[in-house]
Amino acid sequence: MSRTAPEAAASTENPTPVAGVPEDSPVLAVARRAREAAAELAPLPRTVRDGALLAVADALEARTAEITEANARDVARAREAGTAEGIIDRLTLTPERIAAIASDVRDVVALPDPVGEVVRGSTLPNGLELRQVRVPLGVVGIIYEARPNVTVDAAALCLKSGNAVLLRGSSSAYASNTALVEVLRDAVADAGLPADAVQLVPGEGRESARELMRARGLVDVLIPRGGASLINTVVRESVVPVIETGVGNCHVYVDEAADLAMAVELLVNSKAQRPSVCNAAETVLVHAGVADRFLPLALAALRDAGVTVHGDETWAKAGASAGVEVVPVTDEDWGTEYLSLDIAAGVVPDLDAAVAHIRRWSSGHTESIISRDTAAVRRFVSRVDSTAVIVNASTRFTDGGQFGFGAEIGISTQKLHARGPMGLPELTSTKYVVTGEGHVRG
């Protein structure tokens, strides 16, 4: 019997170092435990993972008092710090909200299991059997802002897809997140999963996030969820592969051949139905050929919806005629994700100019065209390079729930791995399994 191989194999005292992070960092310690947990998790069958999630849902309800108590401390701290009521509302957990979170977890249990799906398979000419099979990614890190419900949502999606999860929430929700993760860990451990499959990244400062971003080889992917500044920081600084989510500078293009009544309705819905989310429209571009007729209709409807228009000269003139105030648009407006009842508005000479404008300013999330002209639609769809191109419908439909994915961990605006709403399959990788009976290459 060899000493070298099994000893080397069992060695956890000699772990892979991570450049730029102190060896005794508590962040590395949780990442290493997550990696061990991921190895245990990957081969478990669906019933075990589903059982753990049902236990999580039950435990959230049973231990609601603990959670709301911890949450009250975060809320009190936020009030003392003079935080805006809107943000405090998003931070607050009530028994009803906790019940809703538990119910969401049960919905995740019911979704199809992505792990083990045979993505493609064939018997090769030499008789080798080739299968490409979905497997968990391994360790997923989530860096997110205020809302503590993300803690449970993200953990549920990761566990369902067989991944270990490292949660790095905002310091404003640290007490709530700590309580929630304790409930989650206890529940999954009771159900026979490793508790370390769910861990909070220790520390409230920027340093802990920075160390997480350096833990390549321990963390398989980082998903930032939050505002543009958080996402940009992670994209810029992370050595771990990142899936970029969420920033949506979305455009509505009203073509010369648009049904103008439909266009007004879609524009208002895209902008104003829920302005604070990433699939809300931030810019409208109108074909010059219908500007005379469309602008007065749009200005009235946007005013009635409480929307401030930041318009170019044509919009300004139309505003003056209609008695609606139009704020002059600037380059900054074209590049802004307002997330408010504001919209940038321009007139373009033709469809290609709209496409060029979108190429220049869009964040690549969602763009829509409103047109009855099949050739125009075809040209727009083939030339606009965004996650979603919407034809004669509201931009608000780019959403995992609307797409029928059951749940989403975010909307990826990058091109690699996952693009658009990310459901469970997007939290997996694949591996090839090749089976022969002594096949050699000649």
Place this chain on the structure above:
Amino acid sequence: MSRTAPEAAASTENPTPVAGVPEDSPVLAVARRAREAAAELAPLPRTVRDGALLAVADALEARTAEITEANARDVARAREAGTAEGIIDRLTLTPERIAAIASDVRDVVALPDPVGEVVRGSTLPNGLELRQVRVPLGVVGIIYEARPNVTVDAAALCLKSGNAVLLRGSSSAYASNTALVEVLRDAVADAGLPADAVQLVPGEGRESARELMRARGLVDVLIPRGGASLINTVVRESVVPVIETGVGNCHVYVDEAADLAMAVELLVNSKAQRPSVCNAAETVLVHAGVADRFLPLALAALRDAGVTVHGDETWAKAGASAGVEVVPVTDEDWGTEYLSLDIAAGVVPDLDAAVAHIRRWSSGHTESIISRDTAAVRRFVSRVDSTAVIVNASTRFTDGGQFGFGAEIGISTQKLHARGPMGLPELTSTKYVVTGEGHVRG
């Protein structure tokens, strides 16, 4: 008519700055031109792209003299620098080799077009039509070493999949690559594609590669092809998303229930059939229960194949009995991709110890198990987290050609986007196209 929108749209004088790269960098200039070319390329139908590739193949044959002349300068320079003959051979282009490269391009033309494939699609409950469609990635950067045939191979695969390509070869092949890219650009331009769809990254120094790695927003993905040091540098330094390829520290595990004659044959084929490639085996682990019988057979067969065994104590003892020299194995050996007629060899107490050893030392490329025991095979396959797990066959089968993909741009050893041999679909992303008739969200 607005001035603001179309002017902003057309603006190329105000391009996105790239952090850490001088605005007048020639690398940024080619990346920006590639981005423009990618936008023109994406909507072109297959016939146009295929026509350009056929023109490329013809031009390579017609302009062979130019190419071999330029190549002769690189070869002369390499000889003067005292380069090893093996590397000079890989650098050398003969008319026969150029004809073979042209023939490979024609093979790529014949492959199915990945662009436009509907990956999934459905009609949502509200009547919206949802389609997820393959689209080109955009601009693909390839950073590669000595062999100038990669210049044409990579360009052909990128063009076939609708991408613009930035080629950054090694300085030792700069004259050859310059000549090849000139031929490619002329041919694609004659066929109606933008010449800037194929560009060589200017400059021979490290700085030009570094600038390419910073061009996030202009380059969609970087694929390094070459040795471990090149790949690690790109992975560590790139701000552009990277697909890690190629390092293969592959393992053969001989289970207690192995057919030992098959195991010997597979071990020798995995190690020695072509030792210089990434899917060659670098370590063999043997179950203790069969070590007594297997090691003498393996030692004799490996010796006959010219392989040096770096073994643990058990292998050393077996070597002493059999009169075969066994070099003592070190931790460094377990972690080494030899790419030569060397193999690290250990004995493990059981299958789980083999899995743990692989988890500790493998690069995640290819591992094989040789066993007649279905339970052992199932356990190994579900617990080994590598790109390919091979059952009762040679590790040498992890290969795009062997898998029937027609061609490959490399073998990804990472988990995001693409894992394993990368064919044409792996050079694409997707976008969602959502079609309604005035659908709004309520």
